[in-house]
Each structure stands twice: as C-alpha cells, then as structure tokens.
Amino acid sequence: MAVVFERPKSLIDVATHYCPGCTHGIVHRLVCEVIDEMGIEGDTIGICPVGCSVMAYDYFGCDMIEAPHGRAPAVATGVKRTNPDKFVFTYQGDGDLAAIGTAETVHVAARGENIVIIFINNTIYGMTGGQMAPTTIPGQVTQTTPYGRDPELAGYPVRVCEMLATLTGTALAQRVSVDTVPHIRETKKAIRKAFENQKEKRGLSIVEVLSTCPTNWGMSPTEAIKRLQDEMIPYYPLGVYKDVTAEGGNK
C-alpha cells in the first residue's frame, strides 16, 4: 500500500499550539501543499502577523519574518520589491488585516503588489481571548460585545474581498471556507491560483478563508463548524469577487 495522504514536506513536523479544532492548522497545511506542488519552498518567504498565527514561523518550512500587528503587507512589500524573483506571502487574521492593518491591506492592493495574502476570517480576536473583530457579525457575543455586537455602538463588519475587488491592483479576491472537505479542496485551488498569479506578476491575490475559533466562540469544534455554516457563510458569501484571469486578464 502506498501513502496517499500525509503531512506536506514544507510544513514542519511539530505539534502546533493551536486549540483543538482550530482550522488554522488546515490552512497551514494547504499553503504548504501548494508550496510543495510548485516546488518553491526554497524561494518562498512568509510573513506572519500578530495573532494566533504569530508563531507560524515555527510551522512553515520556508524563511519566515514576523511582522508588527497589521503591517505584514508592508513587510511583504519590502521583501518582494527587493527580491522580485522570490515568492512572498502573508498569513494574517481578521484583526491584523482588517482593523489595525487596513491601510496596509488597501494600499498593497492599490499598488497591485505581486504577493499572496492568506486571510483567516474567524470573526474574533483569538490570541487575546475573544474580543470583537472588524468581522464580528452583528449580534455576535464576544468579550467586548457581551450583549451581542450592536451596530449602533460598534458599527458593521468589513467585507474585505468585496472591498479589495474594487481596486485595480487586485488580481484575485476570493472567499473560501474550510468547513467541509469539498470547500477545503476549493480553498487549496484558490491558494494555488494566488501563487500562480504571483508567478505571472498579475498583482495582488487575497484568499479570505472563513475559519473557526472554537475556544473563543465557546463551542466544540464540530459546533463551531456548524456556526460557520449557519451564520458566517450567509454573511460572508463564498465566491470569487475579482479574478483578472477570468476577465480576459487585463488589469
């Protein structure tokens, strides 16, 4: 019998610190599967954020740089501009990318920077213990919206893919999910397309991955998957919001 499924080579063989059922682990694996399949681990530089995945440098086998909170796209720009032949990706959470790092997010897309952004949207701040994130859904209870997020007080969520799709420099803005195996396969295809875009210098590719946070949602891992399906997918519809390859490839 042959092995048909195992850990990708570029994913370092260590236990992760992520909570049981946290889907970060799935997305880490998918990124590494794509890196393995493209054979680019030696030419890839990853930027990790401040958040639960801040220590992703212990898990990704390529060279890694830890960026200040929200600034990964700027760090990635500095890396890519001075190392144009390398593959550069950022791996960021929703607090990192859509709250403190919003300017960096918008302008890295406005510049059409040839990098890949893996954006984990789990509607909460995980590492700091479950506060409201810019993607927290109206009515959702968090440590800082104990009575449920009230838009009158705390405003509305940011839909990142839709926002970045309006920018000319965006080559791919696609929202995917890792709640089911078919959706996980789709996520991997999107990540692969993002890295191919980088190779072809098409501009900025962002893959927004709807993810779970069992611990801070106060649910079991399988309940969290259900909540993602029942509440997140309706509010954050999956799909391709911009794909320059689909539109005849013009920018």
Place this chain on the structure above:
Amino acid sequence: MAKMNVITERCKGCGLCVTACPKKIVSIQKEKRNRKGYFYAECTDMDSCIGCAMCGIMCPDCAIVVEK
C-alpha cells in the same frame, strides 16, 4: 484495502475527522489518552476504510496518514 493511521501524539481529539468520514468509521475513543491528555481518534472498522483521506483533509493537525 486502505488504512487510516492516527499519529496519536498529534491528535487533539477535536473530532472533525469523525464528521468528515463518509463511512462513519472514525471516532474519538474514550479509553486511552495521549501524553497531552487528549482522547485521540481511531478507526473502528479498518476493513471498511476506502482510503479517501477525507479524515486527513479535515484534520487541523496532520495527525492522520492514509495508505491505499
């Protein structure tokens, strides 16, 4: 014939593999714990395993290796 191997020390007992398995032959057993104290997953009927690896695809910790 196919085989689903759990790397017991990496499993955190989250149970996502249980729901992913189309043959419903994966469960979190309640007898043995790994060094971190997690009850780890196990395949309850290896003969029925078809090697589709959906359990492994759903696993956040690469704790499952599938052979076919």
Place this chain on the structure above:
Amino acid sequence: MERNLMKGNEALAEAAIRAGCKCFFGYPITPQTELSAYMSKRMHKAGGVFLQAESEISAINMVLGASSTGVRAMTSSSSPGISLKSEGISYLAGSDLPAVIINVQRGGPGLGGIQPSQADYWQATKALGHGDFHLLVFAPASVQEMVDMVVKAFDSADKYRMPAMILADGLLGQMMEPVSFPEINADVHDKSSWAANGHGNKRNHHIINSLYLKPDELENSVTDRFARYELIKENETDAELYLTDDCDILLCAYGATARVVKSAVNSAREVGIKAGMFRPKTLWPFPVKELNKACASAKCLLDVEMSMGQMIDDIKLAINCSKPVHFFGRTGGVIPTPAEILGEIKKIGGAV
C-alpha cells in the same frame, strides 16, 4: 574627488545610494521631502527600489521587510513621522536588523512647526520605542558630515545588526554646501547566516523575529544586545573638541546649533574669554570620555540646544555633575544667534 554643491536632504539621499542602499521607502513631510523626491529620481536609475508608502508606519515596515532579506534599506522622515515609526524601529532592534532612519527634525510637539529643531534628542537617544534597546544616533553639523555619517551609519548598522539614525534638522536639510562622495564597498558584511531571502533548499530556514514568549529567552536576547552596546560605547564614540585645552567655559552643542556656538566661541576669545566647544558627533553612544577630556580645565559648562534642554541630562551624567552646567536654548524653530550665545557666555563668564 569631484566636489559638487548639494542640498543637505539630497546629499543624504545620494550618499545612501552610493553606500549601497538598495531600497528607500518614504513619505512626504516637511522639511525632509526633497530627500524622498531625490530618491524617486535617482534610486531607480541606480538599480534600487524607491517606493512612497501610504504612511510612515508602512514605510518603516517595508524597511523591516527588505532588511530581513539582507538588503541595505533606508527611510527618512521628520519628527511626527519618526513618532509613527517608533514601533517599527523597536521591532528592528528586537529582530537584530540593520537599517538607516533619517530624522530631519522640525519643531514639536504635535504638528509643531516646520522650522529646525533639536527637540527629538530624547526620543532618538532614550526611547524611540518600547523595550530595552538603543540605536546608533549620528548628529551631522554640515552637508559633508551628512554624507560621511550616512556611509558610517550603514556600515555600523550592518556591523552591529541594529538600526542607526541620522539626527539632522531642517536647517541642515535645506542648506547647500559643497560635498564629495567617498568610494564605498557596500557588501563588506556577510549576512548569509541570518538573512531570510529564501533558503534555496541549501540551509535551515531563517526566522526574523522579536517574539520570545519565554521570559528567560527574551532576557537573553536583550542581554546579548546590551553586551554589543557595551562594545559600541567603547569603540564608536566620536566628538569634535574645539579650543578646549585651556578653556574656562566649555560650550556644548551638536548639529546646526554647534555652528552658531562656534562663532560665539570665537567672538568670546576675541574679547578675552577662554571659551571652547564640545560637539558630540555620535549622540548614542554619547562621547563621555571626550567630554570629560574637553571640560578638564573648564570651571563650568554651557549647553546650547534648539530645545528646552535634553542633551543637558547626558552632559551632567557624563561628568557626574562635577561642574555646574548652564543652559541656553531656543525652541519652536527659533534659531539662536551668535550674539545671544555670546551674551550668555559673558553673563556666566562674569560669575565664574
């Protein structure tokens, strides 16, 4: 060597390019903007990267990214912009990354003014960000020194793997003086042991990081850095001592202010007052030995700054308050005149 007339801001930029700076990330702010504008003209032709970022915060983080891959990187700004860069600079220090940051100071606090100032001395030398760390701080007093110090800053930053700041001011940035550019070997420092530029399947992966969740690990990383700082304090201080051998009163000043003080010292000598001047060229590491040598014969010191007095603390500390240290300062962008300073010297000189 050819000499050409150049504006301070532009000389800083040209010097960086000649020092092998491969990328510059800027943001417009008076009185530093010509530096970025010059870079936008020259850097690309010199085979480097110029990028105007969306903010000073993004710019310093672009520097962090480029520097992480072993490339010489620079950013420049003026006072408020430097405040925005402080977190990034702390990360540069905590990640042991070389970089050059230029502050063409303007009046503060807040939006302040756009005239020259030295009110960021404390910011640069004491706490340009959170945590235990220092950065090399150079204080030019002429356009030629701006050139020489940029070259020195890049070299020292690489040698000690830490950020370096050129603390200039609007006056130096805007003035034109003849300069010549030395020949530079930019790649003398091998960064292959740590640069995160893709392991090429030939080495272990490199991690650029400043996070150490285990307290003893963080402590070790900090104490290692401070051991390097001791080395720097020992070997890297630099100062100009002017007419100090027999001086009764020692003037202390740096940067543009020192030029004004020098003419006041000369005027004082003409009226029989034995004045001298101590001008630190490195603000961190502070030239303690040089200051003590300079004030050996002096009965008192007079510190002159374009601020409410910040370097004065380091002066008192350096001489352990063994002699009285007077202060004269103008701030808000007002530049002290030689006559004012001469007046102070006389006032103090009389009382000595």
